[in-house]
Amino acid sequence: xxxxxxxxSHLRRIAQVFVDESMADSPLARRVRHRLADSTHGHIPWTVxxxxxDRVHFDRGADQALYLKExxxxxxxxxxxxxxxxxxxxxxxxxxxxxxxxxxYCILQAYFQDRVLKIWANQDDLFTQLGEAFSADxxxxxxVGTGEFTDSLALEHLTGYSRDLIAFLNDHDNVVLELKxxxxxxxxxxxxxxxxxxxxxxxxxxxxxxxHEEFHVSTLTERLEAARTCARAGFRVCLHFxxxxxxxxxxxxxxxxxxMIFDYLTPDQIAYMSLGSFRCMPQLTPIIADNFPSxxxxxxxxxxxxxxKARLLRPxxxxxxxxxxxxxxxxxxxxxxxxxxxxxxxWQQVFGHTPxxxxxxxxxxxxxxxxx
Amino acid sequence: MHLSNETxxxxxxxxxxxxxxxxWAAEPSPGLIRSMARHGQAQAVLVxxxxxxxxxxxxxxxxxxxxxxxxxVLARLVETADPVELGLLYLADNSLRPLDDAMRLAALxxxxxxxxxxxxxxxxxxxxxxxxxxxxxxxxxxxxTLADSWQGxxxxxxxxxxxxxxxxxxxxxxxxxVAPFFAELSWSRSNAVNLLTWLxxxxxxxxxxxxxxxxxxxxxxxxxxxxxxxxxxxxxxALAREARQPTLRAMQTRFDTAARKLVxxxxxxxAQPDNFETNGVELTVRIADPGQLEQAVHDLQAMADRxxxxxxxxxxxxxx
Numbered sequence: 001x002x003x004x005x006x007x008x009s010h011l012r013r014i015a016q017v018f019v020d021e022s023m024a025d026s027p028l029a030r031r032v033r034h035r036l037a038d039s040t041h042g043h044i045p046w047t048v049x050x051x052x053x054d055r056v057h058f059d060r061g062a063d064q065a066l067y068l069k070e071x072x073x074x075x076x077x078x079x080x081x082x083x084x085x086x087x088x089x090x091x092x093x094x095x096x097x098x099x100x101x102x103x104x105y106c107i108l109q110a111y112f113q114d115r116v117l118k119i120w121a122n123q124d125d126l127f128t129q130l131g132e133a134f135s136a137d138x139x140x141x142x143x144v145g146t147g148e149f150t151d152s153l154a155l156e157h158l159t160g161y162s163r164d165l166i167a168f169l170n171d172h173d174n175v176v177l178e179l180k181x182x183x184x185x186x187x188x189x190x191x192x193x194x195x196x197x198x199x200x201x202x203x204x205x206x207x208x209x210x211x212h213e214e215f216h217v218s219t220l221t222e223r224l225e226a227a228r229t230c231a232r233a234g235f236r237v238c239l240h241f242x243x244x245x246x247x248x249x250x251x252x253x254x255x256x257x258x259x260m261i262f263d264y265l266t267p268d269q270i271a272y273m274s275l276g277s278f279r280c281m282p283q284l285t286p287i288i289a290d291n292f293p294s295x296x297x298x299x300x301x302x303x304x305x306x307x308x309k310a311r312l313l314r315p316x317x318x319x320x321x322x323x324x325x326x327x328x329x330x331x332x333x334x335x336x337x338x339x340x341x342x343x344x345x346x347w348q349q350v351f352g353h354t355p356x357x358x359x360x361x362x363x364x365x366x367x368x369x370x371x372x
Numbered sequence: 373m374h375l376s377n378e379t380x381x382x383x384x385x386x387x388x389x390x391x392x393x394x395x396w397a398a399e400p401s402p403g404l405i406r407s408m409a410r411h412g413q414a415q416a417v418l419v420x421x422x423x424x425x426x427x428x429x430x431x432x433x434x435x436x437x438x439x440x441x442x443x444x445v446l447a448r449l450v451e452t453a454d455p456v457e458l459g460l461l462y463l464a465d466n467s468l469r470p471l472d473d474a475m476r477l478a479a480l481x482x483x484x485x486x487x488x489x490x491x492x493x494x495x496x497x498x499x500x501x502x503x504x505x506x507x508x509x510x511x512x513x514x515x516x517t518l519a520d521s522w523q524g525x526x527x528x529x530x531x532x533x534x535x536x537x538x539x540x541x542x543x544x545x546x547x548x549x550v551a552p553f554f555a556e557l558s559w560s561r562s563n564a565v566n567l568l569t570w571l572x573x574x575x576x577x578x579x580x581x582x583x584x585x586x587x588x589x590x591x592x593x594x595x596x597x598x599x600x601x602x603x604x605x606x607x608x609x610a611l612a613r614e615a616r617q618p619t620l621r622a623m624q625t626r627f628d629t630a631a632r633k634l635v636x637x638x639x640x641x642x643a644q645p646d647n648f649e650t651n652g653v654e655l656t657v658r659i660a661d662p663g664q665l666e667q668a669v670h671d672l673q674a675m676a677d678r679x680x681x682x683x684x685x686x687x688x689x690x691x692x
Contacts, residue, residue, distance in 0.1 A: 248579060289541075299576040301619050303647035313619050314648055345651055 010216040015063035023121035064115040071120035084306035085341040089362035102215040104292035110284040147180030156185040163188040176369040182217040184226040201238035206253025224264040231269040242276035267332040276340030279311040374452035384439030393458040400437035419447040430465035474527035514540040525554040532561040546582035570616035589615040630683035638671035
């Protein structure tokens, strides 16, 4: 008999599992039960949620609950980007909601004000919906990701969800899946038959932000080491500087991270890289102030943007973007770079061109995703 | 139940009118004295018997009024010395009294030494007309952490309850820096909250104490003494806003300067509609008759040749 293994640090606050009655014997629930049983968290209680119960109540301080739920909604969605700025237009595969990590700037704090990590356990329904969408016209290409309402890989250790998704998408070569994360879990890698149809992606930030505003996440070095492992295995990776934060010492911080990237990767191994300035719904600011009192970046010069979200005043964004793009270009990056939710004015002022010159941002990124 | 059915009369001087539970004690109004002189004491005050004689539980103004009128005080006996019960009886006896925020805070200051948060929410807040968990309840909880001097400003109406949250976020040095603004000026709710919020956030943004932000912004109190209170508050608020948004204010100033030159001697107005998120500008003109329309068209054509447009379209650059 082997000793139970500890869960990854970002999962150790899980103290309860809820499972919908209809999902109690689902393959996903059985897998989570098995993996937890083999871990030091094998003792945590499971509660079956009877049919008809709309939600679960869980409030035990810093503890978190995992909820394996039968999801009734649409699994394939459009990115909720607004038309006021250029959106990357990727499609979301909705596999769950909420995140076990804690980043001070995270919008999920406003979306989900509990500590319940929801995973849609009715994978058959998900694969049915996806199959219908992706098979309707095999010439239609899809760039999809799971990292919008949760972290793509945060729960992978328990659920194996991304691995299942990759196995399913092996039969759909018109689909590229991006797995966006702040942790390292590469257990999905050997499920991919085509390394050119999976884009492992990691968020990056300045070291100070990683150390002071992101909690229970992997270090920048760990993320870049993982990216290098993927690149060496034949995957191209994506990197995302989002949110870029205006803090004292931001130049040195972002320069350090940018330089660090190229200790691990070459530009041709990077499918694309986004830059997005910190922006948020106005109601997120007081939540950050309450949850993370030491987060002073929320007091910078923000104005209501064209989409109603608070965003850094344009000259301050331009200053940061220009600095970072110049440095990235010096390392050989160019057409991989794009802005997440920025205006044509900002594109033009920093890149010297707008998405229109690329044939539209969505088309450009689709082509990059498919390796063209 | 701690109220007995026994009433007594006693000279006002025989009733001890001290105690923390008399947290709203105030001298009698002329109207109360007139009424009691004409009609006598309509309602008994509440007292309790102690080894040192009678002690007042509720009815400070009535005792004082009867004392001034030289009339005996009608009092009902209370059978408890428990400070929580004394406070609750005091609240009950004053239940018809109109309350302001300072009175609510004074009551909570008394009870918070005796009760935990749940008891405060369950027993006291409803008596004060405050819903537990409400925004006002949270603000009052914030105010409980502030020094007595701030309660004085609240009682005097110089600072609103709504300023409690930002005041509690400031440290003691920051609160000391802003305190003079509230010693003499009576601030409206929005102006007070804006002033304090902008100063606090400017301090956080720049990593400097509020006092330094104020000094750099020309907010020292001396020169403002020459202004009327209304003008002084408007000036202070404007300076705090500039400190909070230095880049935006500088851009707005540059824009306004260029806009004024562009529309000089015309009826046209130029505005930047979206906090400089785009380069767009909005031109408006109010037309009342054909002659004004013709003139506006003429002016617009003349404006098109003026050199200030690029300054409007690119306010991210400092053209000075």
